[in-house]
Amino acid sequence: MGISLDGLSSGLDTTSLINQLMTAEAAPQDQLKAQVTKTNTVVTALQGLNSRLATLADAAATVAKVGSLDLYTASSSSPALSASVATGAAAGELQVVVSALASAQVGVSAAMATWPSPSTITIVGHSGTPLEITPASNSLDDVASAINGSTAGVTATKVASGVDGSGTTLYRLQFSSKTTGADSAFTVYQGSAADVAAGTATNALAVPGAAVIKTAADASVTLWKGTAAEQVITSSTNTFSDLLPGITVTAATASADPVTITVSRDDTQISAVASGLVASLSSAFVLIAAQTAVSTSTDATGKTVTSAGVFAGDSTVRGIRQSALDAASAPINGHSPGEYGIVLSKTGTISFDQAKFSAAMASDPKTTIAAIQTIATRLSAAATAASDKYTGSLTSKITGDQSQVRNLGDQISAWDVRLASRKSTLQRNYSAMEVMLSNLKSQSAALSSQLSSLSTSTSTGTTG
Structure with missing residues (x-):
């Protein structure tokens, strides 16, 4: 922390003086900062409107598509x-x-402790093409695992089936097709594909104790x-x-x-689509109105202050609103949109009249649907012209304002350097002044001392 040597010789509060001078010097920079704040507020408001218009453009484009209201x-x-x-x-x-x-085929093998040797299994599906499967061993677990890991379209599950006369635990394998329908039918053979072709393979679902529980059917x-x-x-x-x-x-x-x-x-769903389109447009209008309105407040002195919204006087926003309003309210083949439930009020707001829309649908659904799609087409064009991320008028305005903020930021940074240099200069000058005053005081004291000595010396000589 620096040491303050304020007014050691002059008695002045030099730090306060420098700060006051710097406040005056910084006035142009403060104006730039205020402009940045104001422009950022406008950009935020424009971005909010742009988002709502983009939503409107998407919704309107969807409604405008052929068949979109064939609900x-x-x-x-x-x-x-x-x-x-x-x-x-x-x-x-x-x-x-x-x-x-439809049903899937389900079959079970005869009760057994292990799969008969040789362990090779061949499954023939509806196409007649055999799929040969070779398990790791004759264990029923290995057989089931090999079948489940194959492309046969069949699952195998080991199911307990009691014990035989010697006390050996027996199991059955349940085979199920993975899909339903007649084409999911299959046959499980004990033997290779060559054995199947030669007619020497055993049908595992046809031996005594085995059965087809459910046939595949469409x-x-x-x-x-x-x-x-x-x-x-x-x-x-x-x-x-x-x-x-x-x-x-x-x-x-x-x-x-x-x-x-x-x-x-589905008139209810069609009505919901039309109502949603109007709600999306109304949302944009509500935002514009809120950001354009003039408000009053009271300052610290009790004085009434009037403030206009950020969109007040903005010709771009005003033009966008008018384009959207024209798109929603212009006649369609000589008929007002109000006949189809899209009502324009005296204050320029848009609302959806459910009763009028329902009556129009009951009277002439084809014309009503065509009218809604015409309005949607016009709204899509108007909203897109404003909010398109490349060519939209509102997008261009936002981009321009953001560029202005960046330029102002560069100017503010330049002022930081300029003000720092100015403050350093003032501090050196005031320090030099204090040194000069200190030297003058020292010289004055020395001169006074010399004069006093001279006066004393003269007085002594006269007395002698």
């Missing part, structure tokens, strides 16, 4: 079938009888049952994706009674 819901008259909507659905109805569910449903048009549709799983366009049907249980699948337009 449907599917229902079933029975728990035996469930239906869900995918892409490309259309309104309609179909009666279906669930004839059978699920099947019957359309128009009992009529001349009756048609059976099969699937390797319990799911059918081709009964109706864009509808996935899943069978839960077999049923002799017809199940009705109904597909209808």
